[in-house]
Amino acid sequence: MRQYTVAVVGATGAVGQTMLNMLEERNFPVGTLVPLASSRSAGRQIGFKDQALTIQEARPEAFDGVDLALFSAGTDISRRLAPEAVKRGAVVVDNSNAFRMEAEVPLVVPEVNPEAVRNHQGLIANPNCSTIQMLVALKPLHDHAQIKRVVVSTYQAVSGTGLEAIAELHDQSQRLLAGEKVEPKVYPYQIAFNVLPHIDTFDDTGYTLEEWKMVRETQKVMGPGIAVTATTVRVPVSYGHSEAVNIETKHKLSPETAREILKSAPGVLVFDDPSHLKYPLPTLAAGRDEVFVGRIREDFSIANGLNLWIVADNVRKGAALNGVQIAELLIQDGLL
């Protein structure tokens, strides 16, 4: 079987480190691994399988000879270096927001729209973490009952911001428990014992970019007919995004039918027996690959409404895993 030269850009970050784990865990056919990061991290050693590899600086020449480049180093790095990687013959799977809405860039969740990879022109985008887990759960319901509208409120873990945000949450928690004051650095306000209705930047409509991502990416992946409104909120959780999702469907969809559909849906784990305290939690989903779905119940406020509670590991399925799954799909379809 063919082996590939794989670059991981942002190899020292929360998502990058998990990408390395995913490549290893899933036996991805890596011939040579090229770990790339900023000049600050270059020269450091990281482990991959039983090798110790030296991190190189991410710059255009680093992509010479690379077959597949997994980018997760932020929008600026992707904008600057992804085209350079493509120019040198690599296929790029980009986890940033840089190219997601560009018409010629497929935006792919392998369980949802695998066919979209076929038209790739060297660059495939990974949707936003909060979008991915929602779509894995909603697509099979959409196929059955046609979703017209989604109202979603999120409860997002700090690991979505990066390792420094996990450190800030822990440090602030410790200080506050000791009765000390805290100085926020990563977030504009204290995140420990608090919730912040602010993820990414605000625009003139009063929405954050994170909220718009959920609207626009859902429409790009599932079709423009789905209206979405979102409120995205950071909560003091390390790993695992939770979402309270309300859907209105064209055709009646009972909770029982929804549960049956989701039980055979790829990537979904129905975890829904509240009378026995069975419902999705960040602590359950952390470190797992599945999207946990529970609290499935009729919304009695409209004719065809349903409420769901969707939880997944934002760094795995929300980022690293989805990226590696896209790469696996490329191999399977002979597109890499």
Added chain:
Amino acid sequence: MRQYTVAVVGATGAVGQTMLNMLEERNFPVGTLVPLASSRSAGRQIGFKDQALTIQEARPEAFDGVDLALFSAGTDISRRLAPEAVKRGAVVVDNSNAFRMEAEVPLVVPEVNPEAVRNHQGLIANPNCSTIQMLVALKPLHDHAQIKRVVVSTYQAVSGTGLEAIAELHDQSQRLLAGEKVEPKVYPYQIAFNVLPHIDTFDDTGYTLEEWKMVRETQKVMGPGIAVTATTVRVPVSYGHSEAVNIETKHKLSPETAREILKSAPGVLVFDDPSHLKYPLPTLAAGRDEVFVGRIREDFSIANGLNLWIVADNVRKGAALNGVQIAELLIQDGLL
């Protein structure tokens, strides 16, 4: 001015202690204060103004001579003792869920439906914490544009459960930060660094009682024409409930108009300038009496939709303050 003999039932609890503070802060005309609690707490001393008072056991005879009884000791105690207090001539303001939906019991938020107290028959109910703050913000918008439907997701602080839940959050946080395991006691699962989509008990519909409270109490206070669906979630925050509230109105309501209406609404503080990082937070609302409203923005997924982010101190406006305000209203209307 007439002075009243006031009993506080549950005087050692999170809400009871805050009730004592509220009575003091607001110069409520207390002649004699009668602090009541379980037999376990009886005999303990508590401070009120510059007196040290001895807690007595809450039992029927304790209400002899009491003019006003503020109950916040749970549904069972209210069910058992509130009728005894009324029988002895006291007017009861009850913070529990025991009587809220009974037809002859007014369910009152003073900023929303003060007129409802007039028909009281000795017992007035305080709505649930998450309902109170939502209605303070929604009533003025409803008067203007007629709200047809509400989709709400909550982010509720542990103080809503009681002082033992605050201790559990802090204790679990400390242990987890030290790398130790935790044993949940107050909640079925770890609450530190986690979120639990489970408040109060589940019924056959898959909803929790807390979710039904938001539906039914909203309809009792604001009118049966408002359809509500709710997802209520506990978050690792000590004080301050947050709510992502989506409304659909009969008449168009722009964010600008909503902001203007709310600026002159009683009990509301419009805190809404996200480009300058101004949005409601639990850490801002804790210890404050106002209901903070921000993130007011058009919901582009329907014709007449609006999103809001509503935060208030659940122990103050959500419970103790609202109860004392009801008592003030009774005096003002000559009903006590």
